[in-house]
Amino acid sequence: MTRSTRRTRTRTLRVAGVGAAALLALSACSSSDSDSSSNSSPKSDTSASSSPKLSGTVTVFAAASLKESFTTLGKEFEKANPGTKVTFNFGGSDTLAASITGGAPADVFAAASPKTMAIVTDKKDAATTPATFVRNQLEIATLPGNPDKVASLKDLTKSGLKVVLCDKTVPCGAAAQKALDASKLKLTPASYEQDVKSALTKVELKEADAAVVYKTDVKAAGDKVEGVEFPESAKAINDYPIALLKDAPTPEAAKAFIALVQSAEGQKVLTAAGFLQP
Amino acid sequence: MTKLDASDAAADTLTGGPRRRRVRTGGRAAGVPLPLLLPALVGLAFLLLPLIALLIRAPWRDLPNQLTSTAVWQALQLSLVCATAATGVSLVLGVPLAWLLARTDFPGRGFVRALVTLPLVLPPVVGGVALLLALGRNGVVGQWLDSWFGITLPFTTAGVVVAEAFVAMPFLVISVEGTLRAADPRYEEAAATLGASRFTAFRRVTLPLIAPGIAAGAVLAWARALGEFGATITFAGNFPGRTQTMPLAVYLALQNDPAAAIALSLVLLAVSIAVLAGLRDRWTAAPS
Numbered sequence: 353m354t355r356s357t358r359r360t361r362t363r364t365l366r367v368a369g370v371g372a373a374a375l376l377a378l379s380a381c382s383s384s385d386s387d388s389s390s391n392s393s394p395k396s397d398t399s400a401s402s403s404p405k406l407s408g409t410v411t412v413f414a415a416a417s418l419k420e421s422f423t424t425l426g427k428e429f430e431k432a433n434p435g436t437k438v439t440f441n442f443g444g445s446d447t448l449a450a451s452i453t454g455g456a457p458a459d460v461f462a463a464a465s466p467k468t469m470a471i472v473t474d475k476k477d478a479a480t481t482p483a484t485f486v487r488n489q490l491e492i493a494t495l496p497g498n499p500d501k502v503a504s505l506k507d508l509t510k511s512g513l514k515v516v517l518c519d520k521t522v523p524c525g526a527a528a529q530k531a532l533d534a535s536k537l538k539l540t541p542a543s544y545e546q547d548v549k550s551a552l553t554k555v556e557l558k559e560a561d562a563a564v565v566y567k568t569d570v571k572a573a574g575d576k577v578e579g580v581e582f583p584e585s586a587k588a589i590n591d592y593p594i595a596l597l598k599d600a601p602t603p604e605a606a607k608a609f610i611a612l613v614q615s616a617e618g619q620k621v622l623t624a625a626g627f628l629q630p
Numbered sequence: 631m632t633k634l635d636a637s638d639a640a641a642d643t644l645t646g647g648p649r650r651r652r653v654r655t656g657g658r659a660a661g662v663p664l665p666l667l668l669p670a671l672v673g674l675a676f677l678l679l680p681l682i683a684l685l686i687r688a689p690w691r692d693l694p695n696q697l698t699s700t701a702v703w704q705a706l707q708l709s710l711v712c713a714t715a716a717t718g719v720s721l722v723l724g725v726p727l728a729w730l731l732a733r734t735d736f737p738g739r740g741f742v743r744a745l746v747t748l749p750l751v752l753p754p755v756v757g758g759v760a761l762l763l764a765l766g767r768n769g770v771v772g773q774w775l776d777s778w779f780g781i782t783l784p785f786t787t788a789g790v791v792v793a794e795a796f797v798a799m800p801f802l803v804i805s806v807e808g809t810l811r812a813a814d815p816r817y818e819e820a821a822a823t824l825g826a827s828r829f830t831a832f833r834r835v836t837l838p839l840i841a842p843g844i845a846a847g848a849v850l851a852w853a854r855a856l857g858e859f860g861a862t863i864t865f866a867g868n869f870p871g872r873t874q875t876m877p878l879a880v881y882l883a884l885q886n887d888p889a890a891a892i893a894l895s896l897v898l899l900a901v902s903i904a905v906l907a908g909l910r911d912r913w914t915a916a917p918s
Binding site: 444541545550558 | 763766767768784863864867868870873881882883884885886
């Protein structure tokens with residue numbers, strides 16, 4: 353008995369929440385209009401005509417490097433749209449792309465490179481044209497205090513230094529390879545890690561002396577690692593595209609989430625995490 | 631029908647096996663109740679379908695090229711060497727451990743036995759993390775290995791062997807312990823009364839007695855080590871020729887070259903089937 357009354361109460365709350373969400377979504381759309389008008393104007397039209405009931409769970413497949421900032425944005429989105437929930441699947445972009453083309457039920461895909469996004473668009477699994485929403489630059493992560501005095505990309509080739517790179521199949525590895533090629537350096541790492549976070553973890557655990565990762569990862573790791581910028585990273589900047597997926601279970605809420613990522617507010621969160629604006 | 635039954639009964643009395651005989655003459659399909667047959671067939675299909683899919687989608691025409699690449703050979707060779715080394719480690723450490731668990735009685739033995747089996751149910755990645763924290767360059771024991779002997783295990787082939795042995799040894803221990811429990815301890819006691827020391831009795835009497843169990847356990851451990859992925863990639867990293875075993879190669883190949891991943895998977899599948907076929911009946915059957 354008590355359970356059923358509680359259930360009805362949560363239901364009324366949820367209905368109220370959807371109403372509030374609708375209002376908030378409208379305001380959110382209008383605020384993002386100024387930032388990316390081309391993308392959100394048709395959307396605000398549809399949401400204005402039919403009552404926009406933003407509800408349901410938005411499933412976002414995002415590159416591992418987006419973990420911290422997207423988690424923040426997800427919380428903001430849930431706060432602004434009560435009744436919605438954002439769940440994330442963070443991982444290597446290639447793995448994510450493979451699971452999407454394999455039929456994983458997802459609404460949004462945010463990849464760490466156009467190449468991995470292409471895997472999804474080639475299979476015609478994206479509903480919108482991917483839009484670049486941030487860019488990321490590489491940085492060297494060293495042990496706190498930089499005991500090995502790493503000051504440049506060339507320093508990583510010193511013998512006796514344990515360096516880990518991302519595998520060439522994942523975007524951070526491809527970018528690192530590009531930077532190394534551009535500076536004509538040959539680097540034999542201790543390991544090719546399967547994604548950027550596992551490369552960073554090896555430095556955090558002090559198993560490796562240095563790793564080539566993204567600026568954003570160094571920032572997210574706080575004082576567990578020390579970042580060293582290197583000029584060659586400018587030659588290997590990764591574009592991060594985002595797209596709505598074709599078989600999205602909750603397309604409306606998903607569109608609103610993409611709009612939030614592209615809005616001035618969303619960009620503020622992303623640049624604070626170390627991303628560059630496109 | 632009745633005539634058939636009667637003649638069968640006559641045959642039964644002749645061969646002296648009425649019960650077994652009747653089950654067989656019941657007819658294969660008719661004797662199995664449908665509620666059992668159907669799920670059984672679905673279960674069989676469920677287990678076989680993924681493997682069949684692997685065979686169907688295999689890039690047969692391209693296969694020779696895929697499999698003769700040096701990267702594949704490197705990975706396969708490393709896999710075989712490391713799995714064999716891990717089995718060796720498991721034998722040297724695991725058989726005595728199994729003996730301890732089966733033949734001696736000490737307080738907390740049940741608890742120790744549970745701890746030994748822990749890696750069986752532990753997610754391999756967790757095992758890898760635990761190994762890093764224990765034997766890593768900065769680990770609880772690893773930092774001393776590094777500063778005293780200059781040995782660091784992560785990112786080395788030895789690290790792969792350690793990771794594989796950690797995951798595979800419990801299979802051997804469990805298998806050998808079970809065989810030891812089934813083996814009659816009176817033979818050892820007889821040896822003892824004849825003047826053999828406990829170790830001699832173990833070497834000369836127990837070991838030959840449980841050899842089939844040890845062999846079965848070793849094959850299981852070897853197969854498990856061959857397929858090890860999580861602990862290896864976490865603890866030993868991934869470098870072609872040094873720590874990149876077949877499962878790692880399959881995983882990373884899948885990222886950008888699914889055809890290569892399928893080809894690599896086929897090799898692992900073939901090796902596994904060969905092992906299981908060799909194991910069939912001979913060792914899995916309970917020793918009589």
